[in-house]
Structures are given as structure tokens and as C-alpha cells.
Amino acid sequence: xxxxxxxxxxxxxxxxxxxxxxxxxxxxxxxxxxxxxxxxxxxxxxxxxxxxxxxxxxxxxxxxxxxxxxxxxxxxxxxxxxxxxxxxxxxxxxxxxxxxxxxxxxxxxxxxxxxxxxxxxxxxxxxxxxxxxxxxxxxxxxxxxxxxxxxxxxxxxxxxxxxxxxxxxxxxxxxxxxxxxxxxxxxxxxxxxxxxxxxxxxxxxxxxxxxxxxxxxxxxxxxxxxxxxxxxxxxxxxxxxxxxxxxxxxxxxxxxxxxxxxxxxxxxxxxxxxxxxxxxxxxxxxxxxxxxxxxxxxxxxxxxxxxxxxxxxxxxxxxxxxxxx
Amino acid sequence: xxxxxxxxxxxxxxxxxxxxxxxxxxxxxxxxxxxxxxxxxxxxxxxxxxxxxxxxxxxxxxxxxxxxxxxxxxxxxxxxxxxxxxxxxxxxxxxxxxxxxxxxxxxxxxxxxxxxxxxxxxxxxxxxxxxxxxxxxxxxxxxxxxxxxxxxxxxxxxxxxxxxxxxxxxxxxxxxxxxxxxxxxxxxxxxxxxxxxxxxxxxxxxxxxxxxxxxxxxxxxxxxxxxxxxxxxxxxxxxxxxxxxxxxxxxxxxxxxxxxxxxxxxxxxxxxxxxxxxxxxxxxxxxxxxxxxxxxxxxxxxxxxxxxxxxxxxxxxxxxxxxxxxxxxxxxxxxxxxxxxxxxxxxxxxxxxxxxxxxxxxxxxxxxxxxxxxxxxxxxxxxxxxxxxxxxxxxxxxxxxxxxxxxxxxxxxxxxxxxxxxxxxxxxxxxxxxxxx
Numbered sequence: 001x002x003x004x005x006x007x008x009x010x011x012x013x014x015x016x017x018x019x020x021x022x023x024x025x026x027x028x029x030x031x032x033x034x035x036x037x038x039x040x041x042x043x044x045x046x047x048x049x050x051x052x053x054x055x056x057x058x059x060x061x062x063x064x065x066x067x068x069x070x071x072x073x074x075x076x077x078x079x080x081x082x083x084x085x086x087x088x089x090x091x092x093x094x095x096x097x098x099x100x101x102x103x104x105x106x107x108x109x110x111x112x113x114x115x116x117x118x119x120x121x122x123x124x125x126x127x128x129x130x131x132x133x134x135x136x137x138x139x140x141x142x143x144x145x146x147x148x149x150x151x152x153x154x155x156x157x158x159x160x161x162x163x164x165x166x167x168x169x170x171x172x173x174x175x176x177x178x179x180x181x182x183x184x185x186x187x188x189x190x191x192x193x194x195x196x197x198x199x200x201x202x203x204x205x206x207x208x209x210x211x212x213x214x215x216x217x218x219x220x221x222x223x224x225x226x227x228x229x230x231x232x233x234x235x236x237x238x239x240x241x242x243x244x245x246x247x248x249x250x251x252x253x254x255x256x257x258x259x260x261x262x263x264x265x266x267x268x269x270x271x272x273x274x275x276x277x278x279x280x281x282x283x284x285x286x287x288x289x290x291x292x293x294x295x296x297x298x299x300x301x302x303x304x305x306x307x308x309x310x311x312x313x314x315x316x317x318x319x320x321x322x323x324x325x
Numbered sequence: 326x327x328x329x330x331x332x333x334x335x336x337x338x339x340x341x342x343x344x345x346x347x348x349x350x351x352x353x354x355x356x357x358x359x360x361x362x363x364x365x366x367x368x369x370x371x372x373x374x375x376x377x378x379x380x381x382x383x384x385x386x387x388x389x390x391x392x393x394x395x396x397x398x399x400x401x402x403x404x405x406x407x408x409x410x411x412x413x414x415x416x417x418x419x420x421x422x423x424x425x426x427x428x429x430x431x432x433x434x435x436x437x438x439x440x441x442x443x444x445x446x447x448x449x450x451x452x453x454x455x456x457x458x459x460x461x462x463x464x465x466x467x468x469x470x471x472x473x474x475x476x477x478x479x480x481x482x483x484x485x486x487x488x489x490x491x492x493x494x495x496x497x498x499x500x501x502x503x504x505x506x507x508x509x510x511x512x513x514x515x516x517x518x519x520x521x522x523x524x525x526x527x528x529x530x531x532x533x534x535x536x537x538x539x540x541x542x543x544x545x546x547x548x549x550x551x552x553x554x555x556x557x558x559x560x561x562x563x564x565x566x567x568x569x570x571x572x573x574x575x576x577x578x579x580x581x582x583x584x585x586x587x588x589x590x591x592x593x594x595x596x597x598x599x600x601x602x603x604x605x606x607x608x609x610x611x612x613x614x615x616x617x618x619x620x621x622x623x624x625x626x627x628x629x630x631x632x633x634x635x636x637x638x639x640x641x642x643x644x645x646x647x648x649x650x651x652x653x654x655x656x657x658x659x660x661x662x663x664x665x666x667x668x669x670x671x672x673x674x675x676x677x678x679x680x681x682x683x684x685x686x687x688x689x690x691x692x693x694x695x696x697x698x699x700x701x702x703x704x705x706x707x708x709x710x711x712x713x714x715x716x717x718x719x720x721x722x723x724x725x726x727x728x729x730x731x732x733x734x735x736x737x738x739x740x741x742x743x744x745x746x747x748x749x750x751x752x753x754x755x756x757x758x759x760x761x762x
Contacts, residue, residue, distance in 0.1 A: 074420050074421075074424060095735055155591075155596070159588060159591075159596055160586050160587075160588035161599070161600055161603075161605075177586075177588075179586075179587045179588050179590075179591075181588065181590075181591035182532075182586075182587050182588040182589060182590035182591040182592070183587070183590070183742075184742045184743070187591070266591075267533070267534065267591055268533050268534045268535040268593070268734075269534050269735075270533055270534025270535075270590065270591070270734070270735075270738040270742075271532070271533075271534060271590035271591065271738050271739075271741070271742040272534075272735075272738050272739035272741075272742035272743060273534065273735045273738065273739065274742070276735075284731055285731075287413055287417065288413060288727050288730075288731060289727045289728045289731055290417075290420065290727065291728065
């Protein structure tokens with residue numbers, strides 16, 4: 001950002017690249033006036049954006065971190081600085097550890113599956129065929145439905161009397177209804193499946209946009225050079241798609257990490273906390289238990305974990321961009 | 326504390342001036358002036374009443390109107406909160422308002438499980454000086470217990486709901502099974518109907534890791550003479566032998582007895598209700614709302630085939646129904662307590678409770694109302710709830726109920742899912758002890 005800010009005034013002319021001098025001599029020349037104003041004006045125009053960013057983004061984060069060191073609770077009316085007491089409590093909170101592990105699992109599995117499936121769908125949709133526009137729009141339907149609604153739907157679908165069990169039993173794939181949501185080993189995978197169903201279209205669309213930036217002349221060139229479709233994909237398309245793919249996966253991973261609606265509606269975090277996620281547990285602590293201090297400590301832990309995830313992705317993305325020079 | 330009050334009075338004064346002078350139509354149109362205007366008109370004391378939203382043939386607002394037109398001295402302003410289905414929001418709004426201690430709220434209604442919290446925080450005023458022992462004796466003893474914290478009455482009963490046993494009277498009759506009064510009888514009856522292929526679920530209840538699990542738990546443990554917390558509200562008894570035995574029975578329903586589908590671990594009210602009204606289940610533990618669902622011919626296959634009774638108990642224990650419902654509270658910071666008490670007395674009176682029952686379908690907390698013929702005519706089912714509410718039991722009474730509840734939900738869900746009842750309950754016990762400090 002600093003480099004662009006520095007180079008921009010320079011681009012418009014030699015004299016104008018000296019804002020201090022220009023302002024200092026106070027010459028009435030229009031050229032000199034232009035040279036000063038864009039910078040001051042630009043800063044002025046940026047101020048509301050910066051201010052709102054600070055207000056809606058930085059302030060709440062800092063406030064949450066501040067609360068994480070206090071015993072603030074609406075229920076017992078406490079509000080004192082307690083140092084690392086919340087952090088110590090968190091370290092011994094077995095449900096929190098469980099929720100943290102499960103959230104990581106959920107994020108890893110769904111992001112990977114959604115990226116791979118999304119890529120397959122994007123490759124199919126990138127071809128020209130009749131009714132492509134319609135199919136592209138239709139693919140987005142699952143993603144466009146509010147998650148609370150799909151969550152309700154999933155709890156009906158996967159119930160012991162639900163459609164999924166009905167079909168499985170009718171097809172003789174299982175002898176009696178599978179306990180998808182009431183089993184500690186199946187509940188989380190079922191929620192992952194639901195999330196993959198819902199969010200793959202979104203990934204497909206992002207990747208499709210990435211694919212379309214690849215020039216068709218490259219495909220032609222590859223064909224002329226005698227490359228097989230497989231080779232063309234691995235050597236040309238995938239490397240060129242990589243930056244979009246990484247950014248899409250990053251967005252998805254950060255979003256998946258905050259998963260809330262699905263477990264909250266379908267399982268309530270159970271059975272035996274096996275589908276508790278960071279978001280559901282934090283919500284319960286903060287808004288049902290009204291322990292704002294301890295809940296903020298959880299939110300801060302979430303924030304740190306997300307920052308690490310984002311950092312790892314950023315490392316890959318930057319390296320990728322460097323390779324491209 | 327006086328500062329916001331004086332500001333309020335200032336606003337009122339402005340409102341009165343506006344009303345008198347009718348000088349500023351723009352401001353008056355904002356609506357804020359109207360409160361001040363009514364406060365002084367006719368010399369009535371204005372109090373504010375916040376309640377979650379209920380509606381059926383009539384609304385809370387209309388009931389308040391009825392009071393306002395009959396009262397010569399008090400004018401009630403009704404603040405509508407979200408519906409009870411969004412109880413987390415209702416709770417937050419009440420907590421925010423009450424914790425400000427500015428008396429901006431005089432009377433409110435809250436979920437029965439918040440009473441100890443509000444009392445412990447000193448937000449709800451004790452009511453014993455207004456309602457003596459004989460006034461309290463006119464309500465079901467269970468709800469008075471729920472409304473009492475630290476030996477003092479902190480809420481006035483409004484309406485009740487409770488857990489009850491729904492059964493298929495046609496199937497029981499045909500198979501010669503008596504309506505069960507013990508859990509053993511229920512299991513035997515359910516197994517008989519399952520073996521005969523009459524139903525696919527024997528006994529449906531709720532074990533989702535949610536508030537409803539605490540309700541079911543209180544009923545099972547209570548019907549074995551046990552409890553979650555002792556009378557003192559501090560000693561944790563959830564891992565005592567009677568409680569362990571009851572939770573073991575809960576696990577056995579889908580474990581060794583096989584009368585309940587294992588999916589019960591993910592069920593709250595609706596998933597457990599659907600197989601029952603679909604004609605696939607013999608017994609169901611649920612709240613009073615299921616009755617009208619079961620009698621609706623468009624969605625129910627069991628119209629006129631359902632009976633309702635009190636939940637069974639263990640040998641030596643007695644039937645226990647977990648109490649739900651909203652009750653009245655008075656803000657301790659209210660400066661208009663006598664007006665507030667006048668309104669509370671009216672709202673909780675037998676005549677008003679009857680009206681709430683017939684117009685809004687809210688079950689009375691006074692046994693005497695159930696004897697009235699008007700109730701029987703309007704809602705014959707509700708009359709049968711009298712027996713259920715007689716065994717009404719509150720959930721654990723502690724100011725830190727919401728934290729205790731979350732610990733119970735996680736711990737009991739783990740006990741049921743893993744089958745390690747004793748060790749999980751011992752763990753919950755130490756967690757609750759830690760929360761209660």
C-alpha cells in the first residue's frame with residue numbers, strides 16, 4: 001500500500017511529485033494545486049473508511065481481547081480484571097478442547113472435500129454445452145438457501161424416520177435405520193456431509209470464475225504441442241488456477257471454522273458434546289450462560305486459531321505468487 | 326440511580342406540556358410524548374410491564390387493555406418482548422433492563438428457570454409482604470416452590486406447563502395393558518406392543534443435548550426420590566445412588582430394554598412427537614402442546630386414540646413433572662410498587678387466569694380455576710392437567726442456573742451416549758460444585 005501511495009503522485013509529473021515544496025511556495029499555479037490536493041484529498045476520502053473499519057472491526061476485536069482477561073458476567077454481575085484466570089480455566093475445560101479439535105476436523109474435511117468436488121464441478125461447467133447458464137444457476141440453489149432452513153431439513157432427512165434411512169433400508173443397504181444424529185461417531189460426519197452438500201456449489205462458482213481467466217489460446221497451444229487433456233490439466237490449468245484455488249480455500253476454511261447453524265439446530269452440540277464446535281460452545285457460554293468474560297476468552301482463542309489458519313494459507317499464496325514472479 | 330429517574334420525569338413533564346399546549350405536532354407524532362400524556366391524564370399512575378409475546382384468540386396487549394379500562398388508579402404500558410421460542414433474546418432483554426436498576430420496568434414475566442437468577446442478583450423484589458401464606462396456598466405447591474428463592478417469594482405464578490405421559494389408549498385397551506404408573510410397567514407394556522408389531526417405537530422422550538434434557542432428567546430422577554441439587558441449593562446430589570439409578574434407567578430405555586430408539590439422543594420435542602402422532606409410538610413424554618397436535622385430523626393418525634396421564638415413577642418414588650411456563654416478577658428498583666402489586670394481583674387472580682386459559686390457552690397455576698365449568702366447556706383437555714401440575718417440580722434452583730444447565734446437558738448426554746453413568750455423573754457433580762463455588 002505504501003509503494004502505490006508513493007508512486008502515484010510521481011506519475012503525474014516531476015514538479016508535482018514534491019508535495020511539500022508545492023504546498024510551501026503556495027503558488028497559485030493550477031498545476032501545483034493539483035499536485036498537493038490529490039494526496040490530501042485522498043487521505044481525507046480514506047478517513048471515513050478507516051474510521052468505520054476501526055469502529056466495526058478493530059474495536060470489537062480489541063474489546064473482546066480486553067474482556068478475555070476479566071470475569072465479566074451478567075448473571076453474577078461480576079466485572080473485574082482476573083488476569084489469566086480465564087485462560088487457565090480454558091486450558092482445563094475438556095469440552096472446549098473437544099470443541100476445538102472437532103472444529104479443526106470439521107474445517108479440514110469440509111474444506112478439502114468442497115475444494116475437490118467444487119473443482120470437478122467447475123471443470124464440468126467450464127465446458128460449453130446446451131443449457132449451461134441454467135445449470136450454472138441451478139448449482140447455486142443449495143448455497144442460496146439459508147443455513148437454518150437446510151439445517152432443519154437435514155435433521156428431518158437424517159432422522160431415524162427420515163428419507164435417507166428410508167431409502168437405505170429400501171435398497172437393502174442397511175438392515176435397520178442408521179442412527180446418524182444420535183451417535184457420537186456418526187453425528188459429526190453427518191454434519192460434515194450436510195455442509196459439503198450445501199457449500200460445494202459456492203466453491204464451484206469461485207473456481208469457475210478462476211478457470212475463466214485462463215486464456216483459451218493456452219488450450220489451443222497445448223493441443224498443437226500434442227499435450228493430452230490430462231497433461232494440459234496438470235501442467236497448465238491447475239498451476240494457473242492455483243492462486244484462485246488457494247484464495248477460495250482460504251475463504252472457505254475461515255468460514256467453515258465458524259460453523260454454527262448446523263450443529264446448533266441439528267444436534268445442539270450433542271450427543272455427548274460430539275458435535276460441539278467453537279462457535280456453538282462460545283455462544284452457549286456467552287449468551288445462555290451470560291459469562292461474557294470467559295466467553296470472550298473462547299472467542300479470542302478462536303481468533304488466534306483463525307489467524308494461524310489464515311497465516312498458513314497466506315504463506316502458500318505468497319510463495320505461489322513469488323514463483324510466478 | 327436517581328439520575329435516570331429524574332430524566333424520565335423530565336420527559337414526562339415535556340410530554341405533559343406538549344399534550345397541554347398541543348404546540349408541537351411533529352414531536353407528539355413521534356409517540357414518545359404520548360406516554361407522558363397518559364401518565365398524568367386522569368391522575369393514574371403509569372407502570373410498565375414487559376412480557377414475552379403470547380397470542381391466540383386474544384393477546385397480552387388486549388388483556389392489559391382490559392385491566393387499564395377497569396382500573397381507576399393504574400395505567401399499564403405494555404412492552405412486547407419476543408415470543409418464548411426465542412427465550413434467549415427475552416432473557417437478554419430482561420437482564421439488560423433489570424441490571425440497569427433504574428426502575429424503567431415495573432412488572433415483567435420471565436421463564437420459571439430465571440426466578441432464582443433474578444432473585445439472587447437482587448433484581449426481583451420479594452413479594453411475601455404482599456402475598457401471605459394463605460394467598461400462596463391457592464396455587465399449586467410446585468410452582469410456589471419454583472417462585473421461592475432463599476425462603477422468600479420472588480415471583481407470582483402465572484401459567485404452567487409440565488411433562489406428562491401420552492399413551493395410545495386404543496392399543497393399551499386392545500392388548501389389555503393398564504395405564505402404567507411405574508416405569509417398569511411402562512417398559513413391559515411397551516415391549517409387549519413392540520413384540521406384537523403394533524408400533525415401531527415403544528416410549529419416546531427427549532435426550533438431545535439441550536434444555537429439554539434437563540427437564541426429562543428432573544422427572545426421571547425426581548420420580549426415584551432423588552434430585553440434582555439438595556434443598557439448600559448448594560449440595561450437589563446428581564451423582565447420588567437414586568439419581569444414578571434413574572439415569573441408568575434412561576440409558577436402559579434404548580440400551581437393554583430396547584423400548585426407545587437410540588436416535589432419542591438427538592431428539593428434542595418435535596422429533597419425538599412426530600412418530601407418536603404418526604401412529605408409530607406407544608408412549609410419549611412431552612408437554613401439553615402435543616394434545617392439540619394429536620387431535621388435528623389433517624396431520625395426526627391418532628385422533629381420539631390418545632390418553633394423557635402423569636408420568637410413571639420408580640417403586641417408592643412419586644410421579645414428577647418438570648415445570649415450565651412464565652411467571653410474574655416485580656422489579657426491585659420499581660418506584661411504583663403499590664401500583665405494580667395491584668396489577669400483579671389482577672393478572673394472577675382466578676378470573677384473569679380463567680381468561681388466559683380460555684383466550685390464550687395458558688394453563689392456570691391455581692387449582693381452583695380447574696373446577697370452573699367455563700374452563701371445562703372451553704378446553705376440556707386442560708382440566709386433566711390439574712393432576713399433572715399437582716406433581717410439578719421446579720428445575721434446580723440456583724442463581725447460576727444457565728451455567729448449571731449447560732453442564733448437565735453435556736454431562737448427562739455423555740452419560741447416556743457412552744453408558745458410563747456413574748463416572749459421567751460424578752464429573753458433572755464436580756463441575757456444578759465448581760460453578761456454584
